[in-house]
Amino acid sequence: MSSIGEMWDRRFAEHGWPSDPDPYLVELAAALEPGRAVDLGSGPGRNSLWLAARGWDLTLVDASQVGLDQAASRAAESGSRVSTVRADLLSWQPEADGFDLAIVANVHPSPADLAGLLARAALGLRPGGHLYVVGHHLDNLGRHGPPDPERLLTDDRLAAAMPAGLAVELLESRDRSAGCAPDADAGIDRVVLAWAVRTASAGTSTT
Ligand SMILES: C[S@@+](CC[C@H](N)C(=O)[O-])C[C@H]1O[C@@H](n2cnc3c(N)ncnc32)[C@H](O)[C@@H]1O
Numbered sequence: 001m002s003s004i005g006e007m008w009d010r011r012f013a014e015h016g017w018p019s020d021p022d023p024y025l026v027e028l029a030a031a032l033e034p035g036r037a038v039d040l041g042s043g044p045g046r047n048s049l050w051l052a053a054r055g056w057d058l059t060l061v062d063a064s065q066v067g068l069d070q071a072a073s074r075a076a077e078s079g080s081r082v083s084t085v086r087a088d089l090l091s092w093q094p095e096a097d098g099f100d101l102a103i104v105a106n107v108h109p110s111p112a113d114l115a116g117l118l119a120r121a122a123l124g125l126r127p128g129g130h131l132y133v134v135g136h137h138l139d140n141l142g143r144h145g146p147p148d149p150e151r152l153l154t155d156d157r158l159a160a161a162m163p164a165g166l167a168v169e170l171l172e173s174r175d176r177s178a179g180c181a182p183d184a185d186a187g188i189d190r191v192v193l194a195w196a197v198r199t200a201s202a203g204t205s206t207t
Contacts, residue, residue: 005063021050035100041107045071094124
């Protein structure tokens with residue numbers, strides 16, 4: 001597919017990827033009743049596999065076929081089933097009102113593309129469904145995440161990208177333990193995260 005898919009194919013095939021789920025997703029989603037979830041930019045599916053093991057019905061969307069295949073085979077090994085979709089997140093549209101939870105974890109498009117991605121994710125949520133977003137903080141520049149500072153997050157940047165139609169219940173920066181970061185030996189990994197619930201009509205950026 002795209003060069004981004006090929007780049008991540010090589011990354012996942014040659015170096016592997018952490019399997020522990022995101023600790024803040026675990027904290028926030030543990031109390032939810034299982035339903036349908038979509039993991040946008042899932043990679044090998046560390047968050048999807050955690051949810052699937054708890055009874056969630058997962059759809060994983062990613063440009064990397066290697067990442068999707070790794071997720072599907074790990075799910076099968078643990079007795080879970082997941083659906084995978086190889087697609088470009090910058091154009092993929094979820095079915096309207098189809099999901100109870102949407103995850104965008106460690107995907108770092110340009111600011112305009114992030115707003116569009118989150119708006120489409122919100123459109124895929126049922127009223128009452130949740131959106132979880134997490135990404136590297138600008139403080140990580142040169143240590144974790146993309147080398148382009150425009151693509152790293154601050155609280156203000158993520159707030160500006162959040163779509164209308166969602167009530168933001170939490171949006172803040174936190175330190176993530178190094179064991180959950182892809183480059184676990186590169187020290188503290190500061191992230192920005194948001195947890196929001198779909199109220200009514202969703203999909204338009206608040207900016
Ligand atoms: C840093 S990895 C994160 C994987 C996973 N969400 C996690 O937190 O472990 C970024 C993932 O986003 C995917 N990705 C980035 N841009 C994409 C795009 N435009 N379309 C589809 N997938 C994309 C990559 O293929 C890769 O699997």
